[in-house]
Each structure stands twice: as C-alpha cells, then as structure tokens.
Amino acid sequence: MRVPFLDLTPRGEERDELSAAVARVVASGRYLLGPELDAFEHEFARFAGARHCVAVGSGLDALRLALQARGIGRGDEVIVPGQTFIATWLAVSAAGAVPVPVDVEPDSHLLDVDAAAAHVGPRTAAIVPVDLYGQPADHRALRALADRHGLWLLDDAAQAHGATVDGRPVAAFADAAAWSFYPGKNLGALGDGGAVTTDDEALARRIRRLRNYGSEQKYVHLEAGVNSRLDEIQAAVLRVKLSRFGVALAHRRETARRYSAALADGPLGLPPEIAGTEPSRHLYVVRSAARDELQSQLAQAGVETLIHYPIPPHRQEAYAGTLAASAHLPNAERAAAEILSLPIGPHMTTPAVDHVARAVSRAAECLQLRPVAAGTR
Ligand SMILES: Cc1ncc(COP(=O)(O)O)c(C=O)c1O
Numbered sequence: 528m529r530v531p532f533l534d535l536t537p538r539g540e541e542r543d544e545l546s547a548a549v550a551r552v553v554a555s556g557r558y559l560l561g562p563e564l565d566a567f568e569h570e571f572a573r574f575a576g577a578r579h580c581v582a583v584g585s586g587l588d589a590l591r592l593a594l595q596a597r598g599i600g601r602g603d604e605v606i607v608p609g610q611t612f613i614a615t616w617l618a619v620s621a622a623g624a625v626p627v628p629v630d631v632e633p634d635s636h637l638l639d640v641d642a643a644a645a646h647v648g649p650r651t652a653a654i655v656p657v658d659l660y661g662q663p664a665d666h667r668a669l670r671a672l673a674d675r676h677g678l679w680l681l682d683d684a685a686q687a688h689g690a691t692v693d694g695r696p697v698a699a700f701a702d703a704a705a706w707s708f709y710p711g712k713n714l715g716a717l718g719d720g721g722a723v724t725t726d727d728e729a730l731a732r733r734i735r736r737l738r739n740y741g742s743e744q745k746y747v748h749l750e751a752g753v754n755s756r757l758d759e760i761q762a763a764v765l766r767v768k769l770s771r772f773g774v775a776l777a778h779r780r781e782t783a784r785r786y787s788a789a790l791a792d793g794p795l796g797l798p799p800e801i802a803g804t805e806p807s808r809h810l811y812v813v814r815s816a817a818r819d820e821l822q823s824q825l826a827q828a829g830v831e832t833l834i835h836y837p838i839p840p841h842r843q844e845a846y847a848g849t850l851a852a853s854a855h856l857p858n859a860e861r862a863a864a865e866i867l868s869l870p871i872g873p874h875m876t877t878p879a880v881d882h883v884a885r886a887v888s889r890a891a892e893c894l895q896l897r898p899v900a901a902g903t904r
Pocket residue numbers: 585586587588611612614615657683685686706707708709719720721
C-alpha cells in the first residue's frame with residue numbers, strides 16, 4: 528500500500544459542489560469584492576467567534592496587514608516563536624518591525640510563555656504566538672502577559688481552523704487572529720487566501736482599506752496600501768469548504784486519535800494532550816532522535832512523510848546577519864532535528880491510517896529506537 532502525504536483532489540458531492548460554486552461565479556460576471564466575499568467574511572467571522580473578518584490574498588498578508596493596521600512597524604519589536612513556518616517572522620519583517628525569537632516548549636513546540644515574558648522590553652509592541660500543527664498555544668497565559676505589559680496579541684491561527692481552548696475558538700483570546708487558506712490547510716482554497724478576524728472595528732476597517740490600495744472610495748487613496756483581496760472564486764470555494772468543515776475536522780481528529788492509540792506504547796514522542804484544548808490536528812507530528820532513518824524506512828514501506836520544518840527561521844539565509852540569527856533556541860533546533868509529520872489529510876482511510884501506524888511501529892522496532900526524553904509540559 529502506498530500512502531501519499533497529501534491528496535487534495537476533491538471527490539463525490541464535494542467536487543460537484545465546488546464545480547457549481549466556481550461556475551456560479553464565472554456566470555456572475557463579478558470576480559472581486561462581490562457577494563461571495565461578503566458572504567464568506569460573515570460566515571467565517573461567525574466560525575471564528577469574532578465580530579469582523581477581512582479576507583485577503585494569503586496568510587502571510589493577513590499577518591502583515593494586521594500588524595500594519597495596528598501601526599506596528601519601524602522601531603517596534605514583535606515576539607515570535609523560534610519554531611514556526613517562516614511566514615510568521617516574514618510578516619513582522621515586512622511590516623518594518625523586528626522579529627524577536629523566543630524558544631518553544633520541548634514537547635508541544637509552542638511558544639514558551641515564561642521565556643516570552645523574559646524577552647519583553649521597552650520596544651516590544653506585540654506578541655504573535657502560533658497554534659503550531661493546530662495545537663492551541665497557551666492563550667490564557669499569553670493574554671495575561673499581553674495585558675500585564677500593554678502588548679498587542681495577534682494569533683497566527685494559520686493551522687488552527689477548528690481548534691479550541693475551553694470550548695472557545697483560539698481567536699477569542701487574542702486581539703486579532705490571522706488565518707491561511709493555503710490549499711493544504713484545514714480550511715483550504717483552490718489557490719491562495721487568508722483572513723484576519725477581530726472584534727476591533729477600526730482595525731478591520733483599516734485592513735479592508737490596506738488590502739485595496741489604501742482606498743475606501745474608488746480612486747481616492749488614504750494611504751499606501753497593497754492589492755491583497757480574496758477573489759470571488761476562492762470565496763465561493765471556501766464557503767463550500769466551510770459548510771463541510773465539521774466532517775473534515777472530525778476526520779482529522781479521528782485519524783489523530785487512531786495514531787495516538789496505536790503508537791502510545793512505542794518509543795516515539797507523540798503530540799502532547801494539553802488539558803482544556805481541542806487541537807485542529809492540522810499536522811500529526813512525532814519525534815525521534817533517529818528521525819532521518821525513520822523517515823527513510825517509512826518511505827520504503829510506501830509511507831510519505833514530511834518535516835514541518837527542517838530549518839528554523841533563525842537558521843535561514845533570509846535572517847543571516849540579523850540579531851535573530853544568533854538567538855539561543857535549543858528546543859526549536861532540537862525540534863527541527865527530531866520531528867516527522869505523518870499523513871493526516873482528507874485522503875486518509877482507516878486502512879491507510881492503520882498501515883502507517885504499523886509501518887511506524889515496525890520501523891521503530893527494526894531501528895531499535897530509544898524512547899524520546901520527555902519534556903516538561
Ligand atoms: C504558521 C503559519 N503561518 C503563516 C502561514 C502563511 O500562510 P500562507 O501560506 O497563506 O501565506 C502558514 C502557512 O503557510 C503557516 O503555517
């Protein structure tokens with residue numbers, strides 16, 4: 528049996544609904560800033576538990592425009608986790624501010640809130656935690672930290688559609704949340720897309736203006752904005768995906784549950800269960816000191832795996848020569864060396880999940896893997 532990491536080809540009823548949605552937009556003659564976008568923004572705001580949603584061209588733009596709309600830029604520092612997809616950092620840099628990396632917790636790879644507190648200084652303007660792999664960050668502690676120092680809290684929820692803390696969507700704890708609709712995300716478009724959700728009406732209005740050349744009225748430009756609008760086709764597609772989201776989320780959670788049950792007694796580090804949180808299970812990430820050997824054994828068994836992410840942002844060429852490049856982030860570095868993502872997408876059938884779990888157990892036995900040292904959380 529061959530198990531690819533991902534196969535996003537829509538099938539059955541979903542495929543028909545997506546085709547009909549695209550055809551509806553094609554026939555409408557309206558391709559930007561139209562009724563599909565308006566409807567999607569209302570539907571997604573409700574989903575995220577926020578008053579406003581402004582949909583933009585990508586998750587990176589959602590982060591960047593949210594920071595810009597808040598007035599964060601040159602001279603400001605923004606705390607970011609050392610382990611994340613680099614877009615979290617790039618958004619801060621693009622806004623003109625300085626990303627200040629903070630190490631992550633050893634098991635969850637989420638921003639270490641005590642370490643973040645130690646990095647707050649006179650220039651700190653905001654914190655951007657990441658709900659990495661769909662596991663909610665420690666939002667209550669982050670909210671308290673932000674309130675204590677008067678910092679703005681922007682949640683990078685690009686991987687967290689459907690994740691909750693104490694039954695509330697992750698976005699509920701931050702001042703704003705940035706989402707990605709990259710095709711492989713839990714809520715994925717058929718191309719790029721992103722959104723900001725917030726209860727702050729003035730912030731939403733400014734993002735709406737920034738995404739449209741700084742304009743609220745045609746050919747009147749109040750500031751130097753950009754072109755970053757979710758188009759009508761993607762909005763219509765996302766409305767279909769959102770209407771089917773509950774089933775897709777349940778499928779991911781069941782896949783994760785099956786993996787965890789099958790691998791519980793083995794030597795690999797498994798995603799931690801954190802009380803009060805319901806992850807979105809965007810990725811199912813295991814840990815082993817012999818990660819590369821494990822990955823090649825799985826490849827031989829027909830199981831495709833990926834690494835999210837093999838090089839932490841502070842080790843990327845993009846940040847060479849900056850202060851961040853010399854940051855001491857041992858947990859982020861260890862994570863990059865040990866993590867391996869098992870397939871968890873919509874294509875995973877029960878036999879495929881069981882095949883992967885068996886292949887992992889067999890490889891662990893064959894490689895005589897030693898148990899991963901437990902972390903602190
Ligand atoms: C944590 C995180 N932040 C930001 C992004 C950026 O989103 P996009 O690819 O839509 O620009 C992604 C996904 O790619 C992500 O995983």
